[in-house]
Amino acid sequence: MTSLGTVLPDSSLPKAKAFTVQLRVRGMVQGVGFRPFIYRLALERELKGWVLNDAEGVLIQVSGDGANIASFQKAIALEAPVAAKVESIFELSRHEGLEGDSFRIAESQAASVITTLISPDLTLCDDCLRELFDPNNKRYLYPFINCTNCGPRYSIIEALPYDRPKTTMQAFDMCVFCEAEYHDPLNRRFHAQPVACPDCGPVLHYLDAKGVELALGNVIPLAANALRDGKILAIKGLGGYHLACDARNPQAVTLLRERKYRKEKPFALMAKNLAELSDYVELDEPSCDLLTSNAHPIVLLPKGKQALPEALAPDNAELGVMLPYTPLHHLLFAAGAPSLLVMTSANRSSEPIAYKDEEALERLSGIADAFITGERAIARRVDDSVTTLFDQKPVIFRRARGYAPAPVLRHERFTQPILALGAGLKSSITLATGGYAFASQHLGDLDNYDAYLAFKETISDLSQMYQVNLADALIVHDLHPDYGSSRYAQELPGDKLAVQHHEAHIASVLAEHNSWDEVVLGFSFDGTGLGTDNTLWGGEVFYGSLTSGLKRIGHLRQAYLPGGDAAARNPQQAAVGFLTKLEPSLWTPYFDKRSTELSLTMIDKGFNSPKTSSVGRLFDTVAALCGFRRKMTFEGQAAIWLEHLARRVTLKDRRYVLPFDGEVFDYLPLLEAILQDKRKGVSIEVIAYAFHAALAEAVVTATQNLKERYAFKTVCLSGGVWQNKLLHQLSLKGLRKAGFEVWFNERVPAGDGGISLGQVALAAALKTKEEASDVLRHSLSSD
Numbered sequence: 001m002t003s004l005g006t007v008l009p010d011s012s013l014p015k016a017k018a019f020t021v022q023l024r025v026r027g028m029v030q031g032v033g034f035r036p037f038i039y040r041l042a043l044e045r046e047l048k049g050w051v052l053n054d055a056e057g058v059l060i061q062v063s064g065d066g067a068n069i070a071s072f073q074k075a076i077a078l079e080a081p082v083a084a085k086v087e088s089i090f091e092l093s094r095h096e097g098l099e100g101d102s103f104r105i106a107e108s109q110a111a112s113v114i115t116t117l118i119s120p121d122l123t124l125c126d127d128c129l130r131e132l133f134d135p136n137n138k139r140y141l142y143p144f145i146n147c148t149n150c151g152p153r154y155s156i157i158e159a160l161p162y163d164r165p166k167t168t169m170q171a172f173d174m175c176v177f178c179e180a181e182y183h184d185p186l187n188r189r190f191h192a193q194p195v196a197c198p199d200c201g202p203v204l205h206y207l208d209a210k211g212v213e214l215a216l217g218n219v220i221p222l223a224a225n226a227l228r229d230g231k232i233l234a235i236k237g238l239g240g241y242h243l244a245c246d247a248r249n250p251q252a253v254t255l256l257r258e259r260k261y262r263k264e265k266p267f268a269l270m271a272k273n274l275a276e277l278s279d280y281v282e283l284d285e286p287s288c289d290l291l292t293s294n295a296h297p298i299v300l301l302p303k304g305k306q307a308l309p310e311a312l313a314p315d316n317a318e319l320g321v322m323l324p325y326t327p328l329h330h331l332l333f334a335a336g337a338p339s340l341l342v343m344t345s346a347n348r349s350s351e352p353i354a355y356k357d358e359e360a361l362e363r364l365s366g367i368a369d370a371f372i373t374g375e376r377a378i379a380r381r382v383d384d385s386v387t388t389l390f391d392q393k394p395v396i397f398r399r400a401r402g403y404a405p406a407p408v409l410r411h412e413r414f415t416q417p418i419l420a421l422g423a424g425l426k427s428s429i430t431l432a433t434g435g436y437a438f439a440s441q442h443l444g445d446l447d448n449y450d451a452y453l454a455f456k457e458t459i460s461d462l463s464q465m466y467q468v469n470l471a472d473a474l475i476v477h478d479l480h481p482d483y484g485s486s487r488y489a490q491e492l493p494g495d496k497l498a499v500q501h502h503e504a505h506i507a508s509v510l511a512e513h514n515s516w517d518e519v520v521l522g523f524s525f526d527g528t529g530l531g532t533d534n535t536l537w538g539g540e541v542f543y544g545s546l547t548s549g550l551k552r553i554g555h556l557r558q559a560y561l562p563g564g565d566a567a568a569r570n571p572q573q574a575a576v577g578f579l580t581k582l583e584p585s586l587w588t589p590y591f592d593k594r595s596t597e598l599s600l601t602m603i604d605k606g607f608n609s610p611k612t613s614s615v616g617r618l619f620d621t622v623a624a625l626c627g628f629r630r631k632m633t634f635e636g637q638a639a640i641w642l643e644h645l646a647r648r649v650t651l652k653d654r655r656y657v658l659p660f661d662g663e664v665f666d667y668l669p670l671l672e673a674i675l676q677d678k679r680k681g682v683s684i685e686v687i688a689y690a691f692h693a694a695l696a697e698a699v700v701t702a703t704q705n706l707k708e709r710y711a712f713k714t715v716c717l718s719g720g721v722w723q724n725k726l727l728h729q730l731s732l733k734g735l736r737k738a739g740f741e742v743w744f745n746e747r748v749p750a751g752d753g754g755i756s757l758g759q760v761a762l763a764a765a766l767k768t769k770e771e772a773s774d775v776l777r778h779s780l781s782s783d
Contacts, residue, residue, distance in 0.1 A: 017066050020049070021094045025076060026057040027087035028117040028406060030162040031193060033148030034058055034084050035105050038076070039185040042103040045072050049099070052106035053161050055467075057117075059109075063099045083122050083149055083294065087410060105185050108161040117436070118154055118162070118465065120402050121238045121382065123296040123325040125150035127188060132327055133334065138177060143220070143328045144201050144376060148192045154405055154441075155239045155382050156194060160465050164193040168377040175200035194376070202375030204328075209369050211361045220328075223372055224335035232256050234346050234360055234368035237326060239382025239401050239441075240353035241346030241360045243367060244270075246338040250309040253342060257311060259367040261349040265634040266313035268298050268320040268384065270343035272333040279306035280340070281319050286392050293394075295402025296325035297385035312342070317644045320386060325402075328372070345383055349633075352444045352451045355381040380461060381454060382441045390728055395746050397723060399428065399753060404441035405462065408747045408757060409511055411435065413764040417473040419459065419494075420759035423501060423529070423752040424483035425635065427455055430756035431462045437511070437760050438462060439748055446484030456488065470494050476759040478504075480530040497763055501529025502540045503550045504758030505718035505750070509743050511761035516546045520743070521712045523699055526719035526751065527568055527616035527635070528561075536561060538614025538719075539665065541702065543710050546765040553710070554702065556613040556665045562599040564608050571620035571638045572629045573599055577609065578621040581668060586675045590625060615695070615721050618667055622691050625674055626684040636720065643726050645688035654682070654690040658698035662705055670694055689726075696730035700738055717744045718758075720751035 025034075030053050038051040038060060045068035049061040062069055077086050124132075128145045131137040139145045146152070159166040174182060178197050181189040189195045196202060198217075206219035215222055223233055230252040232245045243260065245252040247269050257263065271277045274288060281287075281301040290299050298320045303313075313319050322343070324330045333339060345353040346364055354360040355378045361371065386398035396403065414432040422428050427443040440458050444451030463470055471493035477486045479498045489496055499507075506522035522542040531537035532552075539556030560577035561567045567574040572591050576599035579587045588596055603609045616639065623638035626645065632638055654677070658670045670691070677687055703715055715735055722728055722744060735742050748754035 017096060018064060018098050019066050019069055019094055019096055020061065020063040020099045021069055021073075022092040023060040023062070023073070023076075024056065024058075024090045024092050025060065025086060025088070026090075026117075028083070028085040028119050029058045029080075030117075030160075031119045031148070031153050032083040032122075033081045033188070033190075033192075036148060036185050036187070036190040037079075037081050037084075039103060039105055039190075041072055041075050041079075045069075047072060048101060048103055050104050050106045052109060053163075054109040055161060061099070062103075063097075081149060083119065085117070085406070087117070105191070108163055117407060118157060118160070118405050120295070120404055120406055121152050121155050122150045123294055123402065124327055124330065128327070129330060132330060139197050141220070141331060142196075142198050142201070143204055143326075143331055144194070144196050144374070145327050146192060146194050146196075147188045148190065149188065151192070151194050152238050152376070155378050155380060155401075156376070157465070158379055162193060163191075167193050168379050169194050169196070171377070172196055172201055205371075205373045205375075207361070207371040207373060209365070211371070214370070219372060220331045220335045223370070224332055224337040226370055227332070227337045227341065231369040232259065232367065234354075234364045234371045235328065235332075235343075236357070236360070236372060236374045236378075237328070239378060239380070240355035241364070242343045243346045243364070244344075245342045247308060247312060247340040247342045248338060250311065253309045253311045256342060256344075256367075260344075260347075262344075263349075263633040264314050264637065265349075266316050266318075266320055267342045267344045268322065268386075269312065270322050270324060270329065270341045272339040273323065276339045277321055278304070280304045280308055281321055286389050286394075290387060290389065290394050291321070291323055293402075295385055295387075296323055297387040297396075297402055298322045298398075300386065300388040300397070308340075315641045315644050317647045318388075322384065328374075343384075350445065350448055352448065352454055353381050353383050380441075380457065385442075388725070390725065390744065390746075391732060393746060395744075395750075397749050397751070397753075398426075398442045399439060399748055400441040405438050407436040408439045409437040409514065409761075411437070411514065411516075411764070413516075414760075417468045417470075418476060418760050418763050419463070419468070419470060419473045419492075420476040420499075420756040420763065421455075421459075421478075421485035421489055422756035422759070423478050424480070424485060426749065426752040427451065427485065428748075428753045428756050429455070429458055429462070430760045431466065431468065432760045432764060433466050433468050437757060438466070439757055442753055452484050452488075455485070459492075474763055476756075476763045478529070478755070478759075479532070497766075499759045499762050500532055501755065502526070502531075502537050502552075502719065503542065504755045504762060506542050506550055506716050506758070507546060507761045508748055508754040508758035509716040509718045509745055510546050511757050512745060512747050513743050515743075516765060517548075518714060519543070519545045519548065519710075519712050520714045520716050521703060521706060521710065522550065522716040522718065523722075524719045525615040525717075525721035528612055528614050531613075536610050536612035536614060538612060538616050539618070540613065541706070543706070543712065546761055550762075553706065554660070554663050554665070556615055556618065557667055558611040558613050559617070559667075560603045560609045561612045561614075561617065562602040562609045564610055567617070568620075569632050571624040571632065572596075574617045575621040575624040576600060577603065577612070578618060578667065579671060582672060582675070586672075587625070590678070591629065615719075619721065621671070622674065622688070625671075625678065626687055636723075639721070639724060642688050643692070643724050645685045646692050646726055647689075649683075649685040649689040651686055652689055652693070654686050656690045656694035658694045660698055660702040660705060662709075665698055665702070692724075692726050693730055696727055696734055699731045700734035703735060703740060704738055714741045714743055717742065718750050718754070722750045
């Protein structure tokens with residue numbers, strides 16, 4: 001397949017003459033069966049020459065009839081393997097005459113500058129799946145079966161070029177059978193670096209809760225029986241361990257929550273096939289296409305008619321579901337494991353996923369009843385990707401397995417290396433070099449030490465793989481000095497550039513659309529991020545472009561945030577800061593008296609009560625008024641609960657107003673109307689929907705208002721609040737009806753997981769590193 005604008009070569013060679021042509025192919029062309037593909041194309045056209053991997057991609061020399069070479073050149077882009085992504089094809093040289101007497105695959109070459117692309121881990125292909133269950137096949141029931149079209153890639157790579165000695169498979173010497181396939185250009189496993197079989201490859205081990213081995217090799221039946229019996233298993237996957245149990249067994253699900261200390265955050269599910277999902281989630285063609293795509297991500301879909309244990313996703317209108325993507329998954333289901341499993345990241349609450357065997361045994365002690373471990377080591381942790389559908393388009397909420405570290409953007413501005421370190425929560429990094437922007441996998445919250453280590457390891461991984469000397473790079477970080485990413489930036493060599501959080505959100509959308517000069521209006525709504533005025537932003541309106549800069553021209557009315565970050569976890573505490581300007585008798589009866597008095601005292605004394613314009617905290621306020629007054633156990637929980645209420649409503653004629661005066665959204669009239677409805681006994685479902693509708697209407701009204709003063713035709717939506725499907729849908733409908741084009745994040749998360757792409761884009765928009773340094777020096781001198 002092709003991606004990001006394939007460049008086809010000039011194939012206008014004289015048909016009757018013999019030529020020798022050298023071609024350079026760049027893109028995701030290593031570890032995806034590309035050289036065997038080229039070999040077959042050459043043999044079919046009776047061409048001589050060679051093909052090899054090097055640090056820039058794939059280098060080809062073909063010699064033969066001009067017509068056949070022209071056909072060969074076109075076929076490279078049009079018929080490439082499914083997992084390949086051809087970015088460009090350049091003809092380096094041509095001359096008349098023939099060279100060579102055969103076509104061969106040459107050994108890989110190293111180089112000083114690496115510009116080839118690293119493949120994400122690939123879902124098990126149909127050919128390997130058939131072989132897996134073929135009793136006459138040597139790899140029958142072998143849980144590590146793979147070929148050039150599937151299997152581990154990024155999770156086992158230790159260095160480039162992608163060859164077996166530079167992967168975690170270097171520990172396994174191939175047997176005669178595997179080696180013959182590995183060296184046969186016409187075989188599907190030609191140079192498949194993880195290739196193995198039962199005679200020479202890794203095997204599975206089955207351990208009890210204390211790590212004592214119970215079985216070696218044929219462990220699948222034991223594991224399937226344990227899952228049927230309601231046990232919790234830790235299962236080693238491509239990029240880390242999962243915790244699995246029977247999703248239809250309420251006792252097993254509840255026990256997993258208790259052991260994992262995961263009170264309410266939804267669990268991901270894995271189904272044996274699409275048919276098993278049809279009763280539990282709403283499926284349509286786009287969702288089925290996404291579930292069965294090459295990445296096989298988790299897909300968030302509305303719950304179906306058939307009920308499952310509420311503990312799987314309490315107070316949530318959706319389930320996160322996925323299909324099997326490794327041989328081990330398919331083997332478990334075939335052996336009789338429950339056809340719908342919980343398959344959640346193996347960790348305790350807030351920790352990153354366990355990926356090393358000894359780490360899993362230690363950290364998952366007391367959670368798992370048994371372990372399935374495998375001898376193939378994992379080079380780095382890679383979580384499952386989380387996606388959904390907005391406007392019938394796939395949208396990424398968590399970018400990891402199947403997507404990372406493929407580039408999200410190619411542009412000539414990325415000639416000088418730029419390393420963007422993202423924010424603090426839902427961390428990711430982006431490295432721009434060689435014309436590409438490479439976004440890392442999801443790394444977690446940097447307040448967690450293990451996540452912080454993973455963050456540093458990923459910086460080291462990508463910079464070493466692409467041979468970027470960080471002393472020559474521009475290091476970009478968030479404006480907030482206390483984020484772990486910002487602190488680490490100061491430890492790195494190279495020039496530094498601080499980028500405001502919400503500008504980076506809007507910039508990430510512009511980058512995705514490769515739009516550098518178009519002037520847009522952007523709504524950046526999220527929890528909080530440090531603003532240039534040292535208050536906490538989160539409900540911001542921007543105008544501008546990447547090259548001209550983004551200017552803040554509007555925002556939500558500021559409120560107090562008693563307790564600072566603590567209020568982000570306690571909706572009632574946040575609500576006090578938003579309601580303090582209203583008559584206390586209208587709202588204090590709904591909240592705990594002691595907690596309310598403490599919050600009011602903090603505000604009155606100016607103690608740890610920063611000002612905020614956060615739409616995320618406004619959601620928390622409305623959720624608290626509707627009844628969510630407990631401490632949140634995961635980020636965004638109150639807002640998700642409120643959206644869940646709103647989706648249940650049938651009466652949609654109630655209307656609130658969130659006024660916009662040309663610069664400020666004033667939430668006070670909206671909150672007064674909600675309090676009046678509370679006194680009238682209006683249902684919380686109706687209130688929740690009316691709030692969503694009012695916010696969407698305010699976005700449309702503000703856009704129309706600002707259009708009278710600013711020239712733009714496109715509106716950008718970014719920030720974690722925009723992962724709310726109902727708000728997104730209502731806003732999209734209103735903006736389009738008003739005649740505006742709407743852009744939103746699709747390839748990177750709208751939340752903080754997409755911040756690093758926006759940071760890279762804003763830095764690259766400054767034409768040189770020296771200009772970026774000048775901007776930084778100016779910003780520091782003006783403080």
